[in-house]
Each structure stands twice: as structure tokens, then as C-alpha cells.
Amino acid sequence: MTNEIFNEVLSETEIAVRDTLRRFAEDVMRPIGKELDTMTPEEVIAKDSILWEAHSQYAELGFGMFTVDDSMDPVEAARLGALSSEMLGWGDAGLAISFGVSGMPVNLAQMSDNPALIEKFTSDKVGCWAITEPNHGSDLLDFGSKENDGKRKGDCVARRDGDHIVIRGQKSSWVSNGTIAEMAALYCAYEDDDGVQGGAVFVVPLDIDGVTRGKPTDKVGQRPLNQGEIFFDDVVIPLDHMIAGPDQYNAVIETTLTGANGSMGSLFCGLARAALEHAVDYAKERVQGGKPIIEHQAVKSRLFEMFRKVEAARALNLRVVTHNAINPRLELAIASKVTSTRTAMEVATEALSIYGGAGITKENPIEKLMRDASVSVIEDGENTLLGLIAADRL
Ligand SMILES: Cc1cc2nc3c(=O)[nH]c(=O)nc-3n(C[C@H](O)[C@H](O)[C@H](O)COP(=O)(O)OP(=O)(O)OC[C@H]3O[C@@H](n4cnc5c(N)ncnc54)[C@H](O)[C@@H]3O)c2cc1C
Structure with missing residues (x-):
């Protein structure tokens, strides 16, 4: 199907x-x-x-x-x-x-319009987005809120030193591609002689002196996705690797989160659809009570509920991404991310139940889809916290 x-x-x-x-x-x-x-x-x-x-x-x-x-x-x-x-x-x-x-x-690098950066940071290399830190997960995504003026010291700080930037500290064990990436989009605190001035955004090659990695994170779902810490021990990069300083930081992170949440909205419609399709196929094959279980009204109506949720999430996501292509709004992207990831979790859980005992075995794809979906409600911002960020914009 x-x-x-x-x-x-x-x-x-x-x-x-x-x-x-x-x-x-x-x-x-x-x-x-x-x-x-x-x-x-x-x-x-x-x-x-x-x-x-x-x-x-x-x-x-x-x-x-x-x-x-x-x-x-x-x-x-x-x-x-x-x-x-x-x-x-x-x-x-x-x-x-x-x-x-x-x-x-x-x-x-492309945003910078700097030919040297465009030539250096290319898509044949594995990249990552290093923003969250051991002591600042939601805090770093909840940028610009009253409680968070962006002037925290942070676990990772970049400091200007003449025409260079020196980076010291670490990013969290959740950085996707963290232990395999060859380059990073680094979002961290920026300080000068007067202390931390807010956040800043850099492109950083990860094959340079002072960069080390943690152990790859072991986790319940999305196991093919490598995640792990990146440590910066007085890592020196040229000043032109700074893409945005404290004045532009909030605008860049708003744009980043808007794009990322819209993409997550699309991606988890895909996972939800996969779970629905497996459940429909299985319900057509599995015979109980003398007929395929899809012919039992209770199963049929559960499948319809799953289908309804999947199509609602897909419709919302398409509306959001096309709207945001012209007039980007973070709250819309968050509405899509939260809806799709919740839908993925609900539909995969219901699919597992429709498979009965077969659902919990490693032979069938459903238990993996459920584990993968469970992680999505935290990824790119835990859903409740994202909801609060969106609500601030209503
Ligand atoms: C699969 C996956 C991929 C990821 N990829 C990346 C990546 O590529 N790069 C990267 O840097 N990070 C990445 N992350 C990290 C992710 O962004 C964080 O895990 C997430 O933002 C939550 O931060 P935390 O885990 O520190 O939880 P915490 O911030 O400690 O939150 C714990 C709980 O407290 C709640 N909470 C926290 N603050 C508030 C508040 N102010 N008001 C109300 N409730 C609050 C949260 O909603 C949550 O339920 C990834 C995470 C996952 C799971």
C-alpha cells in the first residue's frame, strides 16, 4: 500500500x-x-x-x-x-x-556570502548543528524569553581575540552526527572583555586542534542517528567564521528553528504514514474470528482514526511550509512539528496494538517505528516547551 x-x-x-x-x-x-x-x-x-x-x-x-x-x-x-x-x-x-x-x-556558509567559506564548507562533508549543552537544553531553544536574556555564561563560550575567535567548552550528548561530523553549525554564548554579550553563530571545521568528541550516545530510538558531545579546548577559528553576532543571534535562531520544525513536521508525517500502511497491510492478512481483522468493525474504525490523523498532519504541514516559504512564522512551524510528532507517536502506538503480539517482536517493523517516534517529541525542542515558545507569539 x-x-x-x-x-x-x-x-x-x-x-x-x-x-x-x-x-x-x-x-x-x-x-x-x-x-x-x-x-x-x-x-x-x-x-x-x-x-x-x-x-x-x-x-x-x-x-x-x-x-x-x-x-x-x-x-x-x-x-x-x-x-x-x-x-x-x-x-x-x-x-x-x-x-x-x-x-x-x-x-x-552560503548565508555569509563569503566565497572562501562557501568553498570550505561543502555538502560532501558530514555536518551537525551544535546548540544544546549539558546544562542548557530547552534554555538554548527558548531564546529571547523573559527568563532567558541570552547572557548566561553557557557550557560553551566563544571569545574574540584580535582577528580570531577562541572557543572553549562543550555541547550536549544530543548533537545529531556529533561524533562523526566534520564541520559544525555552532550556536553558543559570545563574550568580550565586558562579559557575555549574548549568543553567536559560527561555522567550525571539526578536524582542527582542540576538538574532541564524547562517546556516541546509546538511546531507545532513532538508533541509526549518531549523537554525541563535542568538546572545544581553546579552539581557534578565523573571525570570518562568525556568521552572526549577538545583534543578529535571535533572528538567526528564529529562522533556524522555523526551518527545522517545518522539516520535522514533514519527516514525522512520513513515519506516521509508514506505521499506518504497515497496520493496514497487516490487518488485511491477519485472520481472527474467521476473517481478516480489517473486516472487524472495531479494527476498521481504529484504522480510520489513524488515517484521519495522518492526513490532518500532512495537510497542516503542507500549509505551514508553503506559508512559511513566503512569510515565515515560527509558531506555525512549531504547530506542525508538535502535530506530526504526536501523530507519529499515536499512530505507531495504535499500529503496534493492531499487530497484537506480533507488534512487539523485532521481526516486524512497528516496535522500531514506535521507538523512533518516541524520540521525536524531544528532538529539536521538547514539544511542551516548543508550545510555550509558539504561545508567546500568539
Ligand atoms: C533525537 C534527538 C536529536 C537531537 N538533535 C540535536 C542536535 O542536532 N543538536 C543539538 O544541539 N541538540 C539536539 N538535541 C537536543 C534537544 O534539542 C534537547 O534534548 C531538547 O531541546 C530538550 O533539552 P534537554 O534534553 O536538555 O531537556 P531539558 O531542557 O532539561 O527539559 C526537561 C523537561 O523540562 C521542560 N522544561 C525545560 N524548560 C522549561 C521551561 N522554561 N518551561 C517549561 N518547561 C520546561 C522540558 O519541556 C522537558 O520536558 C536532540 C535531541 C534528540 C532527542
Whole structure:
């Protein structure tokens, strides 16, 4: 079952992109994601790991979830972005996040309009977004709130020293691609002789002196996604690697969160749709009470509820990303992220129940989808906290 019920409203380009990514999601992401899910975090990132096969095959396709394409109409680009993210999330959420976040330093370099940075930070390298810290998770996403004036010292601080920046401290064990990234989009506190002036944004190569990594984080879901700490021990980068200073920090983080939450909204529609499709297929096969369980009215109505939620989340997400392509609003992106991740969790949980005992076995895909969805309600901001950020804008 493919559930492509909106075929007729897709353009030729959208159909081509969807079909290419569906093949990639089905033939490459799902089998590789399933295998990585059973490995230790160290095995996932080992030199001979199939993780690298997934990354290189994705790179060969030439898609980038967060890459900027100025030549395209913004609404058209947003629709394609949503479609792509949904297809990748349908394949494997952890791998999809790993591909997506990888492009963040490239985007920042492009924003700088500095040819040397554009040449240095390229999409053939693995990237990450290093913002949260051991003692500042939600605090760093809840930027600009009354309780958070951005002038906290932070666990990671960048300091200007002549025409250089010196970075000292660490980022949290949750940084996606944290222990494998070759470059970082670093968001941290910025200080001068008068103390911390607020936040700042940098692009940082991670193969330079003073950068070390933590142990890859072991976690319940999205296990193909590497996460881990990055330590900066007086790491020196040129001043031109600073993309935004304290004056522009809130605007950059607002833009980043708006883009990231919109993409998460699309991606987890994909996971929710995958869970629904598996449940429908299983309900057609599994016979109890003398007939396929889909013919029992109670099962049918549960499947309809799942379908209704998935389509509502997809419709909201498409509205949000196309609106935000013209007039970006963080509260809309948050509404989509929270709706999609909740939907993914609810639909995967109900799918597991429709599978009965078979749902909890490793033979079937549902228990992994449920674990992957459980992580999404915290990722890119815990949902309740995101709701508060959105409410401040109402
Ligand atoms: C899969 C995954 C991927 C991630 N990827 C990245 C990444 O790429 N880069 C990165 O830097 N980070 C990443 N993170 C970190 C993520 O952004 C944080 O985990 C998240 O923001 C929550 O921070 P925390 O874990 O420190 O929880 P805390 O901030 O400690 O929050 C704990 C609880 O307290 C609540 N809370 C906190 N503050 C408030 C408040 N002011 N008002 C009301 N309630 C509050 C929260 O809602 C939450 O329920 C990732 C996390 C996950 C799970």
C-alpha cells in the first residue's frame, strides 16, 4: 500500500522526486536502518559500517534537505522539501535526520556570502548543528524569553581575540552526527572583555586542534542517528567564521528553528504514514474470528482514526511550509512539528496494538517505528516547551 492519494495534485517534478526517494527509502534506508538499529552506537559509526553506504547513496541522489536553491520558486521549493522529508521519514527517521542536519553548516556558509567559506564548507562533508549543552537544553531553544536574556555564561563560550575567535567548552550528548561530523553549525554564548554579550553563530571545521568528541550516545530510538558531545579546548577559528553576532543571534535562531520544525513536521508525517500502511497491510492478512481483522468493525474504525490523523498532519504541514516559504512564522512551524510528532507517536502506538503480539517482536517493523517516534517529541525542542515558545507569539 502506498497511500499516495494526492497523486493528481503533484507536478511532474514532484512525482519524479517522490518516486526516486520512495525507491531509495524502500530499497536502501529501510534495510540499512533496520540493521543499524540492532547495532551498538560504536558499531553504527565504525569505518566499515553500512551507515556510510546510506550516506554515499543519498549524496549520489543530489538531494539536500536544507540546501538553498535560489533559482526555484520558494513555494515550489517548499513543497518539494516537504515531499522529500516525508519520503525520507517514511524510510527511516534516524537516517533522515542524519542526512538533513548534515547540511546546516553549508547553509550558514552560503548565508555569509563569503566565497572562501562557501568553498570550505561543502555538502560532501558530514555536518551537525551544535546548540544544546549539558546544562542548557530547552534554555538554548527558548531564546529571547523573559527568563532567558541570552547572557548566561553557557557550557560553551566563544571569545574574540584580535582577528580570531577562541572557543572553549562543550555541547550536549544530543548533537545529531556529533561524533562523526566534520564541520559544525555552532550556536553558543559570545563574550568580550565586558562579559557575555549574548549568543553567536559560527561555522567550525571539526578536524582542527582542540576538538574532541564524547562517546556516541546509546538511546531507545532513532538508533541509526549518531549523537554525541563535542568538546572545544581553546579552539581557534578565523573571525570570518562568525556568521552572526549577538545583534543578529535571535533572528538567526528564529529562522533556524522555523526551518527545522517545518522539516520535522514533514519527516514525522512520513513515519506516521509508514506505521499506518504497515497496520493496514497487516490487518488485511491477519485472520481472527474467521476473517481478516480489517473486516472487524472495531479494527476498521481504529484504522480510520489513524488515517484521519495522518492526513490532518500532512495537510497542516503542507500549509505551514508553503506559508512559511513566503512569510515565515515560527509558531506555525512549531504547530506542525508538535502535530506530526504526536501523530507519529499515536499512530505507531495504535499500529503496534493492531499487530497484537506480533507488534512487539523485532521481526516486524512497528516496535522500531514506535521507538523512533518516541524520540521525536524531544528532538529539536521538547514539544511542551516548543508550545510555550509558539504561545508567546500568539
Ligand atoms: C533525537 C534527538 C536529536 C537531537 N538533535 C540535536 C542536535 O542536532 N543538536 C543539538 O544541539 N541538540 C539536539 N538535541 C537536543 C534537544 O534539542 C534537547 O534534548 C531538547 O531541546 C530538550 O533539552 P534537554 O534534553 O536538555 O531537556 P531539558 O531542557 O532539561 O527539559 C526537561 C523537561 O523540562 C521542560 N522544561 C525545560 N524548560 C522549561 C521551561 N522554561 N518551561 C517549561 N518547561 C520546561 C522540558 O519541556 C522537558 O520536558 C536532540 C535531541 C534528540 C532527542
